[in-house]
Every structure is written in C-alpha cells, then in structure tokens.
Amino acid sequence: MGCSDSDYDYLRQVVLARSANRIDPSRNSLFEAKLKPVARAAGAANLEEFVSLLRIDQTPHLQRAVAEAMTIHETSFFRDCKVFDALRETILPRLIAANAASRSLRIWSAACSTGQEAYSVAMLLREHFPALADWDVQIAGTDISRPVIEYAKLGRYRRMEVNRGLPARMLVKYLVRDGEEWEVLPKLRSMCAFQCANLCGPLPKMPVFDLVLLRNVLLYFTEEDRSIVFRDVRRQMTSDGYLVLGASEQAEDSTRLFQPEFATGCYFYRPSAAP
Amino acid sequence: MRALIVDDSRFIRQHLRQLLEHIGLSCEEANDGREALRKLRDSEGFDFMLLDVNMPQMSGLECVKTLRDAGLHPPMKVMMVTTEADHSFIRRALEYGADEFLMKPFTPESLREKLMMLGLVA
Numbered sequence A: 001m002g003c004s005d006s007d008y009d010y011l012r013q014v015v016l017a018r019s020a021n022r023i024d025p026s027r028n029s030l031f032e033a034k035l036k037p038v039a040r041a042a043g044a045a046n047l048e049e050f051v052s053l054l055r056i057d058q059t060p061h062l063q064r065a066v067a068e069a070m071t072i073h074e075t076s077f078f079r080d081c082k083v084f085d086a087l088r089e090t091i092l093p094r095l096i097a098a099n100a101a102s103r104s105l106r107i108w109s110a111a112c113s114t115g116q117e118a119y120s121v122a123m124l125l126r127e128h129f130p131a132l133a134d135w136d137v138q139i140a141g142t143d144i145s146r147p148v149i150e151y152a153k154l155g156r157y158r159r160m161e162v163n164r165g166l167p168a169r170m171l172v173k174y175l176v177r178d179g180e181e182w183e184v185l186p187k188l189r190s191m192c193a194f195q196c197a198n199l200c201g202p203l204p205k206m207p208v209f210d211l212v213l214l215r216n217v218l219l220y221f222t223e224e225d226r227s228i229v230f231r232d233v234r235r236q237m238t239s240d241g242y243l244v245l246g247a248s249e250q251a252e253d254s255t256r257l258f259q260p261e262f263a264t265g266c267y268f269y270r271p272s273a274a275p
Numbered sequence B: 001m002r003a004l005i006v007d008d009s010r011f012i013r014q015h016l017r018q019l020l021e022h023i024g025l026s027c028e029e030a031n032d033g034r035e036a037l038r039k040l041r042d043s044e045g046f047d048f049m050l051l052d053v054n055m056p057q058m059s060g061l062e063c064v065k066t067l068r069d070a071g072l073h074p075p076m077k078v079m080m081v082t083t084e085a086d087h088s089f090i091r092r093a094l095e096y097g098a099d100e101f102l103m104k105p106f107t108p109e110s111l112r113e114k115l116m117m118l119g120l121v122a
Helices: A005-019 A029-041 A047-056 A060-069 A081-098 A116-128 A130-134 A146-154 A168-174 A223-235 B010-023 B033-042 B060-069 B087-096 B108-117
Strands: A104-110 A136-143 A156-158 A175-178 A181-184 A192-196 A209-214 A237-245 A258-263 A266-271 B002-006 B026-030 B048-052 B077-082 B100-103
Touching: A005 A029, A005 A047, A005 A060, A029 A047, A029 A060, A047 A060, A081 A116, A081 A209, A081 A237, A081 A258, A081 A266, A104 A116, A116 A130, A116 A136, A116 A168, A116 A192, A136 A146, A146 A192, A168 A175, A168 B087, A168 B100, A209 A223, A223 A237, B002 B010, B002 B033, B010 B026, B010 B048, B010 B108, B026 B033, B033 B048, B033 B060, B048 B060, B060 B077, B060 B087, B087 B100, B100 B108
Parallel strands: A104 A136, A104 A209, A136 A192, A209 A237, B002 B026, B002 B048, B048 B077, B077 B100
Antiparallel strands: A156 A181, A175 A181, A237 A266, A258 A266
16 A cells, blocks of 8 residues: 555545544554555555545545544553542542532543543542442543444453553452453443544533543644634533643643643643633 | 562563563562572562462462561562463452552553552652
8 A cells, every 4th residue: 555645645634624633744654554444445455546535535434434543542541640640639529529519420531542541530439439329420431433432332351451551459340351351340331421522523412521531632633623622622611620631731821711730740720710 | 679570481581671671670580489589588679579470389379478478578569470360360369469460461561551550660
C-alpha cells in the first residue's frame, strides 16, 4: 500500500473534518497501518485505490470509518495513578459532600476507548466510598469509535490488558476469569453505560455531569477545535463540577471557561464563575 | 533502589535485569527460593523482589511466605511473575505476603506501570 502526498493530505482532511484529530505528515505511515482493514472492507486493493474511492464516494459512513480507524485507543486501567489519587483524596470527597442532598453522582469518561477508565472509576467508588452504595451513580463512557464502544460494553479484557495498571487485588475482586479473558463483574458493569459520541459534533442527549475525565484527547486537536470542545464540555457540566485533563494538557486561557486548581499532586479544572 | 530477581532461568533473569536496570534499579539475582532467602539474610537494603513461582528447591509461594513469616526486609515489595493466572492462586500469593502480581507474557510498559503502582518509580 502507499499513496501520493496529495492523497495523504486528503486523508488528513477527512480525519480532521470528522474527528478533529490532527495527524502530522511525519505520521503518514499510520494511514498505511490503520486503514488497511477499512480499505479491504471497502473492496480496494491498496491505499491509493481506497483514496480514489473515498474521493468519489462521499457517503458519511466511509469517511466516518476512516476517522474512527485513525483514532488512538491507547488506554489502561488506572492510567496515571496520580489522577486516581486526586479523585480518591480530593475530588470525590468534595463531590460527595456537595451532592449529599441529591444523593446522585454523574461522571463522564469522555473518549473512553475500550472502557478501562470508566471501570477503574467504578472500582475506585466501590472500594473507597461504600456510602455511595445506595446513591444514584452513573458513569457514562463515550468514544467516537463504534468498535471500541462495543468492546467497552462487553467489559471483557485480555491478559495483556489486565496486566496493565490493574492491581492484583482489584483483579481478583472485580473481574472473573473466563479462559484467557477476564470479565468485569455485573455490579461494576451496571454502573457504566457506553455510547458513541463525537466530541467535535453534536453530543448525544446526556445528563449534566459532576465530573468529566477528558484525558489525552485534546493534544491531537487544533487550538480552535480544543476551544469548541471546552465550550461544549462546560455546557455538559454542573457549575461546581470538576474537569480532569491529561497530565500534559491544559484548558487554554483563551476559553476563560475554567479555572485551574492543584491538589494531591494533580491539576484539575473548575468552571469559571462567569464564563 | 535495589532489586532481587529470583528465577531458575538464567535467560529470564538476564532479561528482567535489563528491564529493571533500564528503569534505574540495581539488581542481584538468585536461582531459586532458598538462594533468595540466603541473600536476604546475608544482605540488607533490598527494596523490591521479582519472584518466579515454579522453581526447584523452593517455590516462589513458599519463598514469599517464609520471608514474610521471618520478617525479612519487611518494607520490601514482592511481585510474583508467572504464567499462572488462576484467581485462587493469586489470592493465595497475596495472603502469603506478595504485594503485586504480573502475568507472563508482559511488556516492559506493564512492568513499569506495576513498579509505579508499588511506589518504586515515579
């Protein structure tokens, strides 16, 4: 497979338009690796032929398939343990105190990939906040990619996945082994609901969230698209909610929508009083 | 940080040593549980032990139980490394005093993540 620079530019435009994911020309080889199955499924013999097909066939499903295939799905259980320390020691205790009257908690794992982040939060809640047992707790996981959402819904993980970030005590307590796969127990799965959503498009109908985890996503977006996502995420949050970004990300000053706070070794963001 | 690698395969020990040294740990090696216990009795300052399960002389399970019962190097973190993935086995290892468990095969990244989890690397 392989194609011309103009074909790569075209693929880049499709991905940017559909998912706001900005792919640098230095990473052209990713197109080769990730679009092979999509090209084959579309009946193309190689990437060049597939781009020709894509240029003629403007149906959304084919362009969406390209954007989904190019999305990075890197994730693991309890990824970046400092964030989970901050959730346990600072953010969740504050939210639980603030929501004591409503006894409800809404958490959004945005760009959740195969679901490990949502299930990690569910484990954290079960393990450290038993008082929430009779609360109305919902963890929503969304991702642009349908295949990863289907994977997340199943809650079944392979050896290499449970080996990453998941403490052995949690593994034996919250997952059950089935041959060479491990399945998340129903008591955790019932706390989590997964659906497809494009952060750069109209969001599906969702509740207003107390906590949003939006980690390691926006670093692939242009500044303009980041601002749009921050605006939409802000609208989807309670006025005293919490936004957690990846360790190398920050909410731009230009948005004026969030104020940074630092606690328990971790930065997080609160909605500004007057956006 | 000082680590003791316990495995009856010289090839595996060398591989683990390379991975741990790359992360910044200094390493010593033992061929089985008995040699590991001897090294722990003769030397001080081990922070971490990477322990195979199936070994001649003394198994990893017996080794971890013996060293915890004897109070050798109490703060030392012990991680079992094995193809064994049965939950009853993992529970028993944790009850005997293992701190963490890594299933073979594993990637250098998953080893590093486990060390971070144990507070051994930042």
